[in-house]
Amino acid sequence: METHKQLTIGLFGFGVVGEGLYKVLQQTPSLKASIKKVCIKHPEKKRDAPAALFTADRDAILNDPEINVVVEVINESGPAFEIVSRALKSGKSVVSASKKMLAEHLPELLELQKGTNASLLYEAAACASIPVIRNLEEYYDNDLLHSIKAIVNGSTNFILTKMFEEKLSFQEALLLAQQLGFAESDPSLDVEGYDAVNKWAFLLTHAYGIVEPITNLVFSGIDHIQAGDAEVAREKKYDIKLVAQAKKLVNGKVAAFVLPQFIKQDDHLAFVKNEFNGVVIESGFADKQFFYGKGAGSFPTASAVLSDLSALRYEYKYEYKKLYHHTPHELTDDFYVRTYISFDDLKYIPKEKFQSIEEWHADNDRKYLVGVIHFRDIKGQTWWRENGTSLVLTPDPIIDDMDVRQLKKKSLELAGLI
Ligand code: HSE
Numbered sequence: 432m433e434t435h436k437q438l439t440i441g442l443f444g445f446g447v448v449g450e451g452l453y454k455v456l457q458q459t460p461s462l463k464a465s466i467k468k469v470c471i472k473h474p475e476k477k478r479d480a481p482a483a484l485f486t487a488d489r490d491a492i493l494n495d496p497e498i499n500v501v502v503e504v505i506n507e508s509g510p511a512f513e514i515v516s517r518a519l520k521s522g523k524s525v526v527s528a529s530k531k532m533l534a535e536h537l538p539e540l541l542e543l544q545k546g547t548n549a550s551l552l553y554e555a556a557a558c559a560s561i562p563v564i565r566n567l568e569e570y571y572d573n574d575l576l577h578s579i580k581a582i583v584n585g586s587t588n589f590i591l592t593k594m595f596e597e598k599l600s601f602q603e604a605l606l607l608a609q610q611l612g613f614a615e616s617d618p619s620l621d622v623e624g625y626d627a628v629n630k631w632a633f634l635l636t637h638a639y640g641i642v643e644p645i646t647n648l649v650f651s652g653i654d655h656i657q658a659g660d661a662e663v664a665r666e667k668k669y670d671i672k673l674v675a676q677a678k679k680l681v682n683g684k685v686a687a688f689v690l691p692q693f694i695k696q697d698d699h700l701a702f703v704k705n706e707f708n709g710v711v712i713e714s715g716f717a718d719k720q721f722f723y724g725k726g727a728g729s730f731p732t733a734s735a736v737l738s739d740l741s742a743l744r745y746e747y748k749y750e751y752k753k754l755y756h757h758t759p760h761e762l763t764d765d766f767y768v769r770t771y772i773s774f775d776d777l778k779y780i781p782k783e784k785f786q787s788i789e790e791w792h793a794d795n796d797r798k799y800l801v802g803v804i805h806f807r808d809i810k811g812q813t814w815w816r817e818n819g820t821s822l823v824l825t826p827d828p829i830i831d832d833m834d835v836r837q838l839k840k841k842s843l844e845l846a847g848l849i
């Protein structure tokens with residue numbers, strides 16, 4: 432029996448991803464999906480597709496009853512949200528790759544989805560070719576998901592790989608990432624960690640039912656990392672990567688952040704180089720699983736859009752199981768982290784806030800310490816990202832409150848005080 436829906440697509444955006452999708456669809460006739468119109472901002476620009484396909488008028492897509500799917504792959508978050516809301520309200524399903532828009536408007540988008548039979552799918556918005564959202568949504572049961580650790584930004588990973596392995600300068604590596612189409616139009620979104628935390632915001636919804644604006648998530652990019660940090664990493668046989676992490680603590684609440692981290696050579700994430708992304712999931716019975724694939728670029732991102740389009744033929748929708756079918760988890764900042772901090776001048780470092788300082792190197796030009804600090808002494812604080820200070824978490828950085836009490840008790844016992 433033939434039940435698959437014919438998909439008539441209105442495409443918004445014809446940049447790296449939009450054009451990639453156009454080409455990929457031409458090579459996938461079996462999908463029964465065709466692009467009827469493409470809405471673009473600059474109609475004067477020469478495109479590698481028939482001119483009749485293009486319009487600068489949104490309504491040519493949004494008011495066309497024959498178009499049943501809107502694919503939205505534009506850059507600006509505000510216009511993207513308007514397009515997606517109008518499409519959903521008029522019963523058109525939507526496939527989006529706009530991570531910033533999704534992160535900024537998640538609560539409204541959740542409400543909008545309740546009021547429509549149309550689907551909103553966005554697998555391409557996080558980790559591009561890796562099917563991470565559908566896996567988190569469908570496969571992992573809430574109670575079993577212990578932790579997720581991921582590289583979700585291809586550009587920063589590309590830059591770090593080129594700097595570490597090919598000794599390119601930051602600027603050279605960034606330029607290359609831009610030329611290859613991995614970087615955002617405004618590359619500070621990549622470099623300062625915004626792109627990664629935007630993705631992490633809605634991945635946390637699918638993983639744990641957490642709906643938080645990025646202002647409630649601690650994050651930074653790779654722009655504070657200094658040559659001296661890379662040297663220390665090399666001495667310790669570590670890589671530095673920008674890692675998005677979430678872990679369920681003993682009390683059932685979730686610790687989550689996006690920060691640079693030292694990665695051991697035998698860690699799965701050490702294997703993730705260039706524009707690739709990787710996700711390591713730890714669950715109750717399956718132990719560790721590792722997802723790996725291209726996280727940026729034209730065809731890898733288009734492949735995820737294509738997969739969402741295919742899922743629409745079966746009227747697939749996200750159920751947001753962790754949010755609606757389970758008790759959602761709560762984000763917490765009540766835990767400790769073990770971190771490396773390098774600095775130019777000790778006066779900028781709140782030494783007294785460290786529970787313990789395990790390494791101390793104050794004799795070099797570039798000074799550093801490794802110690803354990805409460806997360807609240809990082810969250811909402813700026814000392815660790817200004818005055819030339821740089822923070823890189825150590826491997827397995829999250830320390831539960833309970834464990835710190837144990838550590839303290841042990842050290843007091845050792846000192847013969849109790
Ligand atoms: N600028 C993004 C990245 C593109 O580098 O990961 C893919 O979302």
